[in-house]
Amino acid sequence: METHPVILLTIVAEHVLRERLLTEIQQAGVRGYTVYEVEGEGSRHRRVSEVLGSNVKIETIVSAEIADKLLSILKRDYFPDYAAIAYTTSIQVIRGEKYV
Amino acid sequence: METHPVILLTIVAEHVLRERLLTEIQQAGVRGYTVYEVEGEGSRHRRVSEVLGSNVKIETIVSAEIADKLLSILKRDYFPDYAAIAYTTSIQVIRGEKYV
Amino acid sequence: METHPVILLTIVAEHVLRERLLTEIQQAGVRGYTVYEVEGEGSRHRRVSEVLGSNVKIETIVSAEIADKLLSILKRDYFPDYAAIAYTTSIQVIRGEKYV
Amino acid sequence: MTDILWTNLCSPLCLAFVLGIVARLLKSELSLPRDLYAALSIYLLFAIGLKGGVELSHTSLKEFLAPAMVTIALGCFTPISAYLVLRNVCRFGIADAAGIAAHYGSVSAVTFIASQQFVSSMGYPSEGFMPTLLTLLEIPGIQIALTIGAILTAREANAKKQLDPSGTEEPKPRPMSEVLHEVLTARSMILLVGGLILGFLMKDVGYKPVKPFFEDLFKGALTLFLLEMGLAAGSRLKDLFKAGPALVAFGTLMPLAHGSIGACLGAWAGLSVGGTTVLATMAASASYIAAPPAVRMTLPQANPTYYLTAALAITFPFNLIIGIPIYMSIARWACGV
Amino acid sequence: MTDILWTNLCSPLCLAFVLGIVARLLKSELSLPRDLYAALSIYLLFAIGLKGGVELSHTSLKEFLAPAMVTIALGCFTPISAYLVLRNVCRFGIADAAGIAAHYGSVSAVTFIASQQFVSSMGYPSEGFMPTLLTLLEIPGIQIALTIGAILTAREANAKKQLDPSGTEEPKPRPMSEVLHEVLTARSMILLVGGLILGFLMKDVGYKPVKPFFEDLFKGALTLFLLEMGLAAGSRLKDLFKAGPALVAFGTLMPLAHGSIGACLGAWAGLSVGGTTVLATMAASASYIAAPPAVRMTLPQANPTYYLTAALAITFPFNLIIGIPIYMSIARWACGV
Amino acid sequence: MTDILWTNLCSPLCLAFVLGIVARLLKSELSLPRDLYAALSIYLLFAIGLKGGVELSHTSLKEFLAPAMVTIALGCFTPISAYLVLRNVCRFGIADAAGIAAHYGSVSAVTFIASQQFVSSMGYPSEGFMPTLLTLLEIPGIQIALTIGAILTAREANAKKQLDPSGTEEPKPRPMSEVLHEVLTARSMILLVGGLILGFLMKDVGYKPVKPFFEDLFKGALTLFLLEMGLAAGSRLKDLFKAGPALVAFGTLMPLAHGSIGACLGAWAGLSVGGTTVLATMAASASYIAAPPAVRMTLPQANPTYYLTAALAITFPFNLIIGIPIYMSIARWACGV
Ligand SMILES: Nc1ncnc2c1ncn2[C@@H]1O[C@H](COP(=O)(O)O)[C@@H](O)[C@H]1O
Ligand SMILES: Nc1ncnc2c1ncn2[C@@H]1O[C@H](COP(=O)(O)O)[C@@H](O)[C@H]1O
Ligand SMILES: Nc1ncnc2c1ncn2[C@@H]1O[C@H](COP(=O)(O)O)[C@@H](O)[C@H]1O
Ligand code: NA
Ligand code: NA
């Protein structure tokens, strides 16, 4: 089976950001996303999930440019004040044209 | 710690396919799987989760051949009519023999 | 956007281990983790989730040394008697210093 | 009549449904947690079954026979009539027509309950064995429509293949027996039928201690459930435009037709005004618990937007708010009251 | 007085809250499943609304007007007084002061309910329209404090930038209208206001069949909810040290001040002893359902440890256990009983 | 006797359990959502505790002392007798024998409740302090069996190592104190003991307003819970073959032996027929809420298939359907009725 390399961008962020981040990635032009609830701890070590909900994890398969664009937005608007991380993984898909 | 490269096959599909896909991967000879509920949107953009449940994500660590076999089955039987995606990631494990 | 390669260590284990594994990774010096509930089947094929809960998946972004240390601990203390697997993935982050 | 409509609209059930729609139109983040929704639907189905089973233990087979026959007849007739109208009048494709017909051939449990509540609040309690009829009506419609869909789409695909044999590989079709097993052992069937049998066996003496849970809380729990259904319907409203006027007309006129036939047959089978109204409502209603997953799995080519919008955003509110009072009027006429 | 305090402490609500704290201190794994917590809060808010709406349908506009005015006045005054005290006396930064003030300017629904239960168990039932006042008080405080915070932090940021123009790029600020929409359509608002309207429309006749669900179970469900709140408060106790004595003093003295003002205004507006106590409690309470997400989204620079610890681990238990009986004493004095 | 058995079988509890098994055998997709299961078990444990605590506030220490002593004696005896039988008669390994014994040394809360319901429906209500005995019996059995298991497996491992010192590195053993802490602060303990203390403190006056929630709904909620237990037991049925006839014999005869001893001790301690039956049932029952995670964490070498199948698929249904009526017969004889 012939496969194509694409990028999987993963974002883990505090729950109040859920709708904002989904809007953000859709505006950046992604073709789809997968999202689910997770828990976690990080540098901000805030145990606030009782009232503010836990974390949300968003995964989206994108081209390198869109990944880059989204990472800059995250760096500017979210990383300074919010609990949020992001990383990219190289993956292989069979329908390359579906994601770019 | 000595590690071995193997393949992680990830499938995200609409919820009604859950049992069928699990049967499918077990028939293909996988040695284990991990499965959880997610939400998402893709090219089919169907907001049907109120009644049909959301999506399911299935992860299974497999050899390259089994990954290939499963991808062909998905391509033939599921991608045309159902909301479903699949991708593979290269990962490292310490008990390589456990997964092939 | 400049990115740095780091390691994502993923552990999937039976539910009773949740608190113990989180303590374990924190003692190993990780800077954060993400955790969520999953289901699964593996070589131990135990359908015990009715009473013992299902599985837990722990993801932590770490340096290669900590990943190695944690894998040895898992190998010695958990893999022999418990339902548990672990694998590592190479990922890219923009704030490399945040995770080591 | 407007009086009855207004009373009906101010019932907790209708109001909660409308609140759900409004909340969705206001783009509120409100939604019931998924497990609460599942818990409520388990509770409601099991409670209907139990109550029905207890009542059934007071019923003689004789009273029950004619209504049961009539119900099965409705279960065979409605999917076919719906399919023919959808295909020939509304001009839907085979898969879409069969998919929608499966919903209208089956029955909506919540509409059923709402009609039960309505007739008893109007002083016409329905027969105790109505939940048994509900279970009789649930399955055949889905199976018949899916069988029609499976046979005709396969024939169509074959025809295409003969024209162009170089086409892409076909997906493996699913055996019909698997689908039947899924529908027969679906959660809603087990809870309804299981509840019926349990209620029948435990009788009044066993039911009494669990009655505060399964009966006294019933209407309140149903109110919450309708709030969630309103949310679901609200988020489908904008699909009404995609669906087009043909679907809207179908979703309101077909129920009226099926309801009228149901009312006549019910009265003929000797049901009371209440029972006749409930039977008419069942015939008029469209399933959205059992049918959607069955159709999705078996006829994936059918577009879910059509069948979900029709069942949830057109026919359900139509029956809840306007239909049920109308069916009662017809039932009163048919029963000669 | 100690008698009343002891009775209050032995109420199921206080006991369940204490049990939650103790369980957390013992490091027990106990926790309510997330969906149960969500289900209980939906149930409680909707039930308050419904009940209040039914009662409202018995109320004349005249009785209601003065209390409503007074409540809105409280909603505008308390966030400002809280902000000024936090900024000038407790020496918090702008964002932290505004964030905390948003909580104290709004109202805690559970504290509200606890005071309602308390006064009626003491023989002073409160007015039926109190839930309406609750909804009036919920929003303005949050908006006012957030507006103060947004304006002043923006001014501060501008000032900094002029000193050092080479600073890093600023995050895009969020439009205030988005925040207002979020607060107005938040789950708690829809359920409370929606419940009020539904109750008002369905009247006693519609409410009766759902009463076993929404009224008889209310106190038991609230007991479970307080168990979870105790767990949440217990896990914040160690933050008390991080928070420092200023926050502890603020979290107990500010409620006393706001409560006294609320009691005087309530009595002046002609409320009964029960109603006056409940209004005082609302003024004294700090929101932890509506305020935290609004503050987190709009003022991310404000440290959540401060506002959550103050609202949940200081003011909530203080009001629940000691505050409410005190406000009732003040209310009795203010009403001249 | 067959009469009593039939009545018992037609109780909502047994019927719901059987429905669950049947649904699983039919391969139905039915399952309670996970949070509903958790919610029900929290509710049931807390409600037993509360009710017991309120009743305890009516009990003199004198009546309570002898039954408490006898209960602790049972808690120390049953894990040892179970271990010896499993090891020497059924020929299980050390870890497996200790793991299973931990379950039979502890107690099943649902079996306890079922026996309470059964005796009161038979006209022999049990003493109010029975839930206190339940909590006394829950812990010691688990601890004793785990201690036996930990010591003996360590000794065995050492012996092996001396024979073959080149073996692989051993996993770090877990400190016993951690396990004790986990068992003592487990959810079920906090809810039961916490409920007892709360009930004791709030007395009838505090209990009254929460009674509709915690008491009137109890049996209905328990019925739903048993449906889920039936599903769980049903999915273990095929493990019965793997488990072998020794385990089946153990899972039915050991309860009879423990139940008989419990009945004699209960009658001797002055309990009524109802209380004696309930005590016998507790002795006969096997835990499947507290014991499994404790055993899994401490004795991972023990195969969960054995202990879960024994507790859930053999002993639980045996006690529920046949055991409890038998223990009542023995209790009547022992009490001389
Ligand atoms: N090193 C890490 N590995 C995995 N997840 C992390 C890590 N650091 C942070 N996270 C996740 O990202 C969320 C926000 O992190 P932070 O901004 O560091 O507070 C945390 O709550 C975790 O869910
Ligand atoms: N680009 C994407 N990135 C991540 N997940 C996706 C993407 N596209 C689709 N998905 C997931 O796969 C499901 C089915 O996609 P589709 O078949 O495109 O409708 C969606 O509901 C998403 O959960
Ligand atoms: N090949 C695999 N692919 C994905 N997940 C696996 C695999 N094998 C095991 N797992 C997960 O790891 C858990 C423990 O596996 P095991 O120790 O093999 O019983 C299982 O319950 C699965 O959730
Ligand atoms: Na129908
Ligand atoms: Na306030």
Ligand code: NA
């Ligand atoms: Na026992």
